[in-house]
Amino acid sequence: MVNETFVASDPKSAYEQAVEKYGESVELISAKQIKYEDGKLRSEVCIAVPKDLFMERSFGEISTEHNDSDKEEDELLEELGELKKQLSLMQEEMLDSEDESVVQKVKKLFMKKGIAKSWLDNALMSLMGNNILDDATLLVSYLLEEIDESLEVQKETLDEPKIMMLVGPTGVGKTTTIAKLAARYAYLMDKPYKVALLNLDSYKVGAFEQLAHYADIMQLEHITVDSVEGFSKGLEDLADYDVILVDTAGMSPYDTQKFIKTVEFVQTDIPRKLEVNLVFSATVKYEDMDDIYNNFSFLNIDSVMISKFDETKHFGTLLNFMLLYKLPMSYFSTGQEVPDDLMIASKEYLLEQFIGDLDGA
Numbered sequence: 001m002v003n004e005t006f007v008a009s010d011p012k013s014a015y016e017q018a019v020e021k022y023g024e025s026v027e028l029i030s031a032k033q034i035k036y037e038d039g040k041l042r043s044e045v046c047i048a049v050p051k052d053l054f055m056e057r058s059f060g061e062i063s064t065e066h067n068d069s070d071k072e073e074d075e076l077l078e079e080l081g082e083l084k085k086q087l088s089l090m091q092e093e094m095l096d097s098e099d100e101s102v103v104q105k106v107k108k109l110f111m112k113k114g115i116a117k118s119w120l121d122n123a124l125m126s127l128m129g130n131n132i133l134d135d136a137t138l139l140v141s142y143l144l145e146e147i148d149e150s151l152e153v154q155k156e157t158l159d160e161p162k163i164m165m166l167v168g169p170t171g172v173g174k175t176t177t178i179a180k181l182a183a184r185y186a187y188l189m190d191k192p193y194k195v196a197l198l199n200l201d202s203y204k205v206g207a208f209e210q211l212a213h214y215a216d217i218m219q220l221e222h223i224t225v226d227s228v229e230g231f232s233k234g235l236e237d238l239a240d241y242d243v244i245l246v247d248t249a250g251m252s253p254y255d256t257q258k259f260i261k262t263v264e265f266v267q268t269d270i271p272r273k274l275e276v277n278l279v280f281s282a283t284v285k286y287e288d289m290d291d292i293y294n295n296f297s298f299l300n301i302d303s304v305m306i307s308k309f310d311e312t313k314h315f316g317t318l319l320n321f322m323l324l325y326k327l328p329m330s331y332f333s334t335g336q337e338v339p340d341d342l343m344i345a346s347k348e349y350l351l352e353q354f355i356g357d358l359d360g361a
């Protein structure tokens with residue numbers, strides 16, 4: 001990579017010059033406002049680009065130009081030799097981590113923890129020319145605040161009767177979370193709500209028994225259905241319940257058949273609100289996130305419940321997912337214990353976990 005500095009009266013224009021020359025993929029290294037000798041304040045924006053691109057955009061025309069004059073050719077060769085020297089000096093500087101700018105160091109840290117470069121560049125754009133860019137502590141706090149502002153939390157509301165359907169990949173904790181929610185709504189809130197459980201999982205052997213076991217302990221109504229007609233009928237029968245918690249079969253994001261079937265259930269004509277909650281493990285792999293979102297988003301997800309908080313200390317990937325897709329979070333599951341290991345989603349809690357991970361870097 002090669003660093004190049006663009007100068008303009010304001011940081012945005014300097015950055016735009018860089019983008020005009022190299023395109024959107026330029027990597028922002030630093031942005032400063034400097035008082036020049038003539039007393040004027042100017043903005044210097046330093047970016048990094050691959051060496052080949054730098055050579056092509058800076059000297060492309062020169063190197064392909066045919067010139068018959070020996071003198072001019074000599075001058076050009078001399079100029080190129082000088083530039084080569086400068087380039088290798090710059091590369092040496094880049095390799096020396098002592099010379100890494102504050103922005104670069106902070107960006108590297110956040111990227112190492114799972115936050116996407118595109119999100120970071122976007123967040124840093126508005127800081128062009130600001131002194132925060134020169135202070136690592138301030139910059140980290142600024143980015144944490146930006147993350148905090150970008151995250152969304154769905155308020156817990158049970159004012160109107162509702163149906164909560166939990167969907168998600170296999171084994172993420174849907175059934176366990178349903179049991180915890182059922183206990184919370186039926187017994188642990190300031191007022192008891194009438195809760196029923198409905199099982200749509202006709203794929204997994206023992207799925208009904210697993211839900212029935214929790215329903216029996218809590219003495220809650222529970223039914224199982226395996227067709228869209230059965231679903232409508234079941235919901236009709238449960239019309240006077242405040243909350244109906246619907247458990248579904250775990251789906252691999254590539255299991256088209258199960259998706260089609262679940263979409264049919266979601267689209268059933270129901271006289272009350274059906275809320276679709278994606279259950280998502282905090283241990284999810286970065287590579288799988290997009291596939292999960294792209295496939296499950298067909299179900300019109302209202303909120304995300306994050307499970308298995310206790311199984312990881314690395315939350316950057318998950319945070320990145322939430323920043324990218326801007327889905328509201330509703331509950332966090334923090335262990336296997338029913339009903340204790342459940343909490344209302346909290347940005348502070350998620351950020352605390354992330355900061356713990358950053359500190360350990």
Ligand SMILES: Nc1nc2c(ncn2[C@@H]2O[C@H](COP(=O)(O)OP(=O)(O)OP(=O)(O)O)[C@@H](O)[C@H]2O)c(=O)[nH]1
Binds near residue numbers: 175177248251311341
């Ligand atoms: N450590 C930990 N384990 C959890 C958590 N939530 C659920 N589990 C465990 O994960 C396993 C799977 O939980 P289930 O609730 O059956 O998961 P599911 O999504 O219903 O699974 P399928 O119906 O097979 O797709 C069980 O052993 C649960 O005890 C959690 O927050 N933390």
Ligand SMILES: [Mg+2]
Binds near residue numbers: 174207
């Ligand atoms: Mg289950």
